[in-house]
Amino acid sequence: DGGITQSPKYLFRKEGQNVTLSCEQNLNHDAMYWYRQDPGQGLRLIYYSQIVNDFQKGDIAEGYSVSREKKESFPLTVTSAQKNPTAFYLCAIGRYNEQFFGPGTRLTVL
Amino acid sequence: GQQLNQSPQSMFIQEGEDVSMNCTSSSIFNTWLWYKQEPGEGPVLLIALYKAGELTSNGRLTAQFGITRKDSFLNISASIPSDVGIYFCAGQLSGGGSNYKLTFGKGTLLTVNP
Numbered sequence: 001d002g003g004i005t006q007s008p009k010y011l012f013r014k015e016g017q018n019v020t021l022s023c024e025q026n027l028n029h030d031a032m033y034w035y036r037q038d039p040g041q042g043l044r045l046i047y048y049s050q051i052v053n054d055f056q057k058g059d060i061a062e063g064y065s066v067s068r069e070k071k072e073s074f075p076l077t078v079t080s081a082q083k084n085p086t087a088f089y090l091c092a093i094g095r096y097n098e099q100f101f102g103p104g105t106r107l108t109v110l
Numbered sequence: 111g112q113q114l115n116q117s118p119q120s121m122f123i124q125e126g127e128d129v130s131m132n133c134t135s136s137s138i139f140n141t142w143l144w145y146k147q148e149p150g151e152g153p154v155l156l157i158a159l160y161k162a163g164e165l166t167s168n169g170r171l172t173a174q175f176g177i178t179r180k181d182s183f184l185n186i187s188a189s190i191p192s193d194v195g196i197y198f199c200a201g202q203l204s205g206g207g208s209n210y211k212l213t214f215g216k217g218t219l220l221t222v223n224p
Contacts, residue, residue: 006152031210042114042198042214043153050210058211090152094210097141097160097202101152 003027004102006091011107013085021076021105023091031094032074036060036087037104043090049074050094078107085109116199116215124223129186131218133199141202142182143212144173148195156197157184179204189222196220 004025013019023032031050035043045058049068063082068074078085086109092099114133123129133142141160145153157168159175159182166173172185182199199215 004152040216042116042216043200044214045211048211092152097210097212098143098155098158099200099210099212100155101145104150104152106150 004091004093004100006089006102006105008105009103011105013107013109015109016080018080019078019085019107021078021089021091021107023074023076023102024072025074025093025102026072027093027100028071029093029095030071032068033092033094033099034058034064034066034074034076035090035092037090038087046076046089048094114199114201114213114215116218118218119216120219120221122221122223123189125189125191127189129189129193129220130183131197131199132181132183133201133215134181135201135213136180138179138204139182139201139213140179140204142173142175143200144171144182144184145198145200146195147198147217153198186220189220191222191224194220194222 007022033048034046044060046064047066049055065077088106090104091102114135116133143158144156147153157173162179163177164175170187174183196217198217200212
C-alpha cells in the first residue's frame, strides 16, 4: 500500500520528556516536511528536507529536531525545550509545488 | 512567516446551496493549492493552479488563480453533507526558489445542514 504513514495516531507524554514522531513514505519523493497545527490556525512549518542528510528550519523550529538518514523516513523529535508541545503534527511529501499530507499524529503533553 | 488572508473563517449553509471562499495576499504567488481537511485527518489536495487566470474544476469544485496572482477562489456547487470540513488555501511565493515551501491560510470551516 503506497503513501505516507505517521505513527502513532495519538501520543501522550509527560511534561519534560522528549518524544519522537514517525513519518515514512514509499513514494520515492525527495522533499519531506513537518507542520504543526493548532485549533483555528493554519499549518506552520517546523522543518523540511529536500534531500537525504540535509534539512532546514522552518518558521517554528525552536524546541524541535529532525533527521533524514533515509529517503523514506523523516522523524521529528519534540524536545522538552518546546514550551507548548500539545498539537496536531502533520508530515508531508513534496512533488514540485504540490504537497501531500499524512494522516497526522495528535500529541498531548500532560 | 507570511500568512494568507482566507475568508470567510466559517460558513453555515443548507444542503444544496453554493459556497464561495477566497484567499488574498499582498505578495505574488506562482502556485495556488486548495485542500480539504476532515476532523482528525490530514489535509487532502483538491485542486492545484499554476497559471494566472486558470480555472480548474474537480467535480462540484471549481477554483481560479486570480489574474493579479495575489488571490484565488474556491467555489463548491450544490453542497452536500459530506462537504463538511475545513478548506485551506496554500500558495508558493513567486521567487521562492526551489525549496517548494508553501504558505497556508487559516482555513474556512464549512458546515452543511441537511
